[in-house]
Amino acid sequence: MQPNDRAYRPLSTRRAGALTGRARVPGDKSISHRAFLFGGLAAGTTRIHGLLEGEDVLATGRAMAQMGARIVKQHDVYVVDGVGNGALLEPEGVLDFGNAGTGARLTMGLVGAYDFATTFVGDASLSRRPMARVLDPLRLIGTQVVARSGDRLPLSIHGPRVAAPIAYRVPMASAQVKSAVLLAGLNAPGMTTVIEPVATRDHTEKMLLGFGASLEVTTDAEGARHIALEGQGPLRAAGELTVPGDPSSAAFPLVATLITPGSEVVIENVLMNPTRTGLIDTLLEMGASIEIVNRRSEGGEDVADLHVRHSQLKGVTVPPERAPSMIDEYPVLAIAAAFAEGTTLMQGLDELRVKESDRLSAVAKGLEANGISHVEGHDSLSVTGTPDGRGLGGGRVTTHLDHRIAMSFLVLGMASETPVSIDDARMIATSFPEFETMMTDLGAVFEPAE
Numbered sequence: 402m403q404p405n406d407r408a409y410r411p412l413s414t415r416r417a418g419a420l421t422g423r424a425r426v427p428g429d430k431s432i433s434h435r436a437f438l439f440g441g442l443a444a445g446t447t448r449i450h451g452l453l454e455g456e457d458v459l460a461t462g463r464a465m466a467q468m469g470a471r472i473v474k475q476h477d478v479y480v481v482d483g484v485g486n487g488a489l490l491e492p493e494g495v496l497d498f499g500n501a502g503t504g505a506r507l508t509m510g511l512v513g514a515y516d517f518a519t520t521f522v523g524d525a526s527l528s529r530r531p532m533a534r535v536l537d538p539l540r541l542i543g544t545q546v547v548a549r550s551g552d553r554l555p556l557s558i559h560g561p562r563v564a565a566p567i568a569y570r571v572p573m574a575s576a577q578v579k580s581a582v583l584l585a586g587l588n589a590p591g592m593t594t595v596i597e598p599v600a601t602r603d604h605t606e607k608m609l610l611g612f613g614a615s616l617e618v619t620t621d622a623e624g625a626r627h628i629a630l631e632g633q634g635p636l637r638a639a640g641e642l643t644v645p646g647d648p649s650s651a652a653f654p655l656v657a658t659l660i661t662p663g664s665e666v667v668i669e670n671v672l673m674n675p676t677r678t679g680l681i682d683t684l685l686e687m688g689a690s691i692e693i694v695n696r697r698s699e700g701g702e703d704v705a706d707l708h709v710r711h712s713q714l715k716g717v718t719v720p721p722e723r724a725p726s727m728i729d730e731y732p733v734l735a736i737a738a739a740f741a742e743g744t745t746l747m748q749g750l751d752e753l754r755v756k757e758s759d760r761l762s763a764v765a766k767g768l769e770a771n772g773i774s775h776v777e778g779h780d781s782l783s784v785t786g787t788p789d790g791r792g793l794g795g796g797r798v799t800t801h802l803d804h805r806i807a808m809s810f811l812v813l814g815m816a817s818e819t820p821v822s823i824d825d826a827r828m829i830a831t832s833f834p835e836f837e838t839m840m841t842d843l844g845a846v847f848e849p850a851e
């Protein structure tokens with residue numbers, strides 16, 4: 402990387418008429434990380450189609466290669482030869498996860514039950530994020546941790562000679578924590594159980610089953626999910642694995658179309674797993690015109706195309722229990738709410754404070770800078786909209802190394818009265834490298850900013 406590549410890249414968007422056409426969003430980030438992790442671990446060859454080639458996912462691929470997996474790209478397919486469960490190699494160098502919380506936390510779980518040392522590093526954003534949520538259960542299985550105070554990166558872990566299988570109740574709604582404990586359980590003798598009081602995205606459970614793990618999910622009388630995994634069993638390569646389009650990336654062209662007058666766009670091949678569709682449910686309640694068409698099954702998941710038309714939205718109250726199924730979509734929902742009639746209230750947002758940035762604060766400051774009426778609570782946000790976008794925009798938004806803050810406010814500028822600029826567009830490449838070209842093809846206009 403040249404020193405100049407590290408320079409900030411300010412960018413702006415402005416109103417430029419209707420968005421029209423068809424768009425195909427890149428592969429789902431959560432599933433892509435897991436495809437590299439499980440493909441790299443399972444014995445045999447997994448061929449991954451539709452992988453998200455974002456920086457976050459590629460960092461996970463590099464980490465798996467450092468631990469013995471062979472990963473080559475043949476045309477559009479990633480071919481992964483895995484080491485076999487229990488047979489990861491001690492990495493020689495540090496594992497650098499860049500901006501990627503999912504990659505770092507899931508890999509910590511994966512190596513947490515190995516009797517070798519692994520060092521994790523990341524960028525300024527990842528180095529601020531809490532890792533105790535994963536390190537605490539790992540300590541229970543016998544993992545040693547050397548970390549800065551507050552359990553932040555850079556840090557090293559060393560697993561025990563024989564890991565203890567645990568039963569662990571996840572204290573916050575987090576698929577990453579659930580997954581880290583399950584992945585540690587893969588290399589622990591006996592049964593590891595994760596109890597999940599609030600259901601979160603279920604890709605780890607579904608994909609581990611697809612890779613032949615011995616895993617059972619039950620639900621108790623209180624509605625908590627119990628995921629029981631028999632450790633040290635074989636994992637078999639998945640053969641052909643297809644990654645569906647990412648609903649969290651689809652959220653940006655979706656909201657841009659809804660708020661830009663005259664727009665009509667079809668977004669193809671979007672993952673419709675119900676643990677991920679909270680934004681679509683919410684937008685439908687707000688009166689959005691979203692037709693879910695061509696429903697089909699792809700690689701064990703439901704996918705569909707979304708036929709979206711500009712809509713007059715109205716404010717709604719989003720129930721807190723919906724948060725896990727749309728946790729990454731609140732920043733762009735706040736932009737949709739800025740164009741709705743009335744007030745949209747979002748609650749149960751405490752986890753937003755520990756994402757790539759403190760997203761609640763970053764969204765509130767971005768709304769402030771663009772003249773959007775809002776109230777930031779400690780775990781809530783309410784936004785009062787201006788249906789035609791009159792008077793909105795004109796602000797410069799600080800993105801704090803957060804791709805979703807960057808894309809959300811660029812979407813705002815596509816429909817607000819005056820242009821919107823962001824301080825830095827570089828992080829968009831972590832999850833959606835095609836964002837600018839795809840939106841340009843639909844009719845959006847980006848300009849370099851000061």
Ligand code: S3P
Nearest residue numbers: 431503574575576577578728729
């Ligand atoms: C993810 C889980 C979520 C989400 C993240 C991806 C995953 O994080 O925000 O973008 O792939 O497991 P938490 O588990 O911290 O809620």
